[in-house]
Amino acid sequence: MLSRIPLATRVRSAPARRSIWNATKSAVFPAFSQATPRTASSATLTKPKPPVFAELPKPVPFTFVEDTPIVSVDEKKVAIGWDTQTWSRFHHVWLRDHCRCPKCFHPVTKQRLLNTFEIPLDITPIHVESKPEGMLVSWPSTTGHQSLYPWTWLQENSYDPPLRQQAAYDNKVLWGSKIQKAPPTVTYEQVMQDDELGLFRWLSNVDKFGFSFVTGVPTTLEDTEKLSERIGFIRETQYGKFWDFTSDLSRGDTAYTTMALGAHTDNTYFTDPCGLQLFHLLEHSGGSGGATLLVDGFYVASILKELHPEAYDILSRVPVSGHAGGEATNFYRPAAPSGYPVLNHDRTSDELYQVRWNNDDRSAMKRIDPALVEDWYNAIRLWHKGITSPDAEYWVQLTPGTAVVINNHRVLHGRSAFDGKRRMCGAYIGIDEYQSKLSVLTEKFCINENQERSVWSPLL
Numbered sequence: 001m002l003s004r005i006p007l008a009t010r011v012r013s014a015p016a017r018r019s020i021w022n023a024t025k026s027a028v029f030p031a032f033s034q035a036t037p038r039t040a041s042s043a044t045l046t047k048p049k050p051p052v053f054a055e056l057p058k059p060v061p062f063t064f065v066e067d068t069p070i071v072s073v074d075e076k077k078v079a080i081g082w083d084t085q086t087w088s089r090f091h092h093v094w095l096r097d098h099c100r101c102p103k104c105f106h107p108v109t110k111q112r113l114l115n116t117f118e119i120p121l122d123i124t125p126i127h128v129e130s131k132p133e134g135m136l137v138s139w140p141s142t143t144g145h146q147s148l149y150p151w152t153w154l155q156e157n158s159y160d161p162p163l164r165q166q167a168a169y170d171n172k173v174l175w176g177s178k179i180q181k182a183p184p185t186v187t188y189e190q191v192m193q194d195d196e197l198g199l200f201r202w203l204s205n206v207d208k209f210g211f212s213f214v215t216g217v218p219t220t221l222e223d224t225e226k227l228s229e230r231i232g233f234i235r236e237t238q239y240g241k242f243w244d245f246t247s248d249l250s251r252g253d254t255a256y257t258t259m260a261l262g263a264h265t266d267n268t269y270f271t272d273p274c275g276l277q278l279f280h281l282l283e284h285s286g287g288s289g290g291a292t293l294l295v296d297g298f299y300v301a302s303i304l305k306e307l308h309p310e311a312y313d314i315l316s317r318v319p320v321s322g323h324a325g326g327e328a329t330n331f332y333r334p335a336a337p338s339g340y341p342v343l344n345h346d347r348t349s350d351e352l353y354q355v356r357w358n359n360d361d362r363s364a365m366k367r368i369d370p371a372l373v374e375d376w377y378n379a380i381r382l383w384h385k386g387i388t389s390p391d392a393e394y395w396v397q398l399t400p401g402t403a404v405v406i407n408n409h410r411v412l413h414g415r416s417a418f419d420g421k422r423r424m425c426g427a428y429i430g431i432d433e434y435q436s437k438l439s440v441l442t443e444k445f446c447i448n449e450n451q452e453r454s455v456w457s458p459l460l
C-alpha cells in the first residue's frame, strides 16, 4: 500500500533511503511495470489546500570543538585534529591562496586581491598556532604576513575530507502523488510582506519540494507579475517577458493549443533552461480539462537509480538536444551541439542537480553512439513509465487566485487537454536569480540575522 510510504521521503543518506524503498519496492513501484499512462480524468483532481508551512531550513550545526583543535604541519600540509577521530588536511598553497585579510581579499566586494600565481607552490608556514578564534598561520614574507582562519570556516571548507558534503541548508524532500494531501503553500499576503519572511517561506518551499502554491493572488496580470518579480527579474524569451497566453497558436508551440502536454521541463532548447516557472490561471470558461500535472523528477530519478541503475546511468551520460523551431523568426538549440543528458550531476559530489526532459521538443538523435541506441530507448521508456506512474503524478486543477511556482530544473509539469476559453499568465525566472534571492534570505534569516556579509560567510 502506498500509504506505508511517508508522505514525503526526506532525502537522507542512500542506505537510509534504500531501506525505505527495499521494504516496499514491489508494492510502491508498479510504475516500472506496465502502468497505463493516465490523463487528468483518471486522476483525482484536487484544489490547493490552505497554507502549509515548510519549517524554515535549519543550519546543520558545526561540530564545535570543545577546546582549540590540535594542529600539526608537514612539508606540504597542515593537519587539524577536530577530535581523536576527525582530522582535516589543508595544503599550504591552498591556505595561502585562501587568506582573507583585507590585503588578500576585498572586504566589500568579496573578491580575491592576492595574486595566486605569485604564491610559491612549495610555500611553507613559518609558524602555525591553534587559538580560540581560529588557526593563525605566519607566512615567510618581508612584511610578516599572517592569516587567521576561523574554525567554523575551516570545517565548512574542509576538502580532505569534505566535512560538510551536504550544503548546510540543503533539505530536499522528494515526493510522489501523496503530496496532494499537504502541498507546500503560502499566501500572497505573506509573500508580499516587507519583512520578506513570507518570501523566504515561499522560496524555502521551492528549495525543499521543487514547487509551491501561492493562494490569494489577485487575478490580474499586474499583480501576478509583481509576485514573480518578488523573486527576481523576469527572464524574457522568444515568448515575451511576462506571458499571458491562450490556445490561439499565437506562438509556434503546442502550449498555445488545447492539446494535452505530457510531463516535461521547459527550455530544453536553451543552454540554460529557466530556473523557475510561475503559472497563474486567470480564466477558464465554457469548457473543462486543463488540469496541471506536477512530477518530482528527482523522486522518479532516485527510484530509477534504485531499480534500474543501468538505465539511470544511460540517462546520465547520453546527451540529448532540443529545438524550438516553430517560428520563422527564431530557432533555438543549446550551445553544446549534442545537447545535455536528461539527468545532470555535480562533477564532484555526483549530486543530481538538473533534469532536462521534453520528448516533444527533442531533436533528431544524430550524435548518439550507435552501440547505445537500444539501451537509450529502453532507458527513456523506463523514465517515461516512472514520470507517468500513478505513484509519481500529482494532478491539480488550478483556479484563478492560486499561482504555482515550479523549479524547472527538478519538477516536470504538464497539463491535460481542454476545451473552452483558457487564459494562463506567468513568467520565467533564471535559476541564478532564484538561488541568489534564496541565498540572501537564508543569510538574513539563518546565517547573519540581518548583519553584513562576512568575508568568512559559508556562501563565499
Ligand SMILES: C[N+](C)(C)CCCC[C@H](N)C(=O)O
Pocket: 239, 243, 245, 253, 254, 255, 264, 265, 266, 267, 268, 358, 361
Ligand atoms: C510558458 N510559455 C507558454 C510561455 C512557453 C511554453 C514553451 C513550451 C516549450 N515547448 C518548452 O517546453 O519550453
Ligand SMILES: O=C(O)CCC(=O)C(=O)O
Pocket: 255, 261, 266, 279, 290, 291, 292, 413, 414, 415, 424
Ligand atoms: O498551459 C499550461 O497549463 C502549461 C503549459 C506548459 O506546459 C508550458 O507552458 O510549458
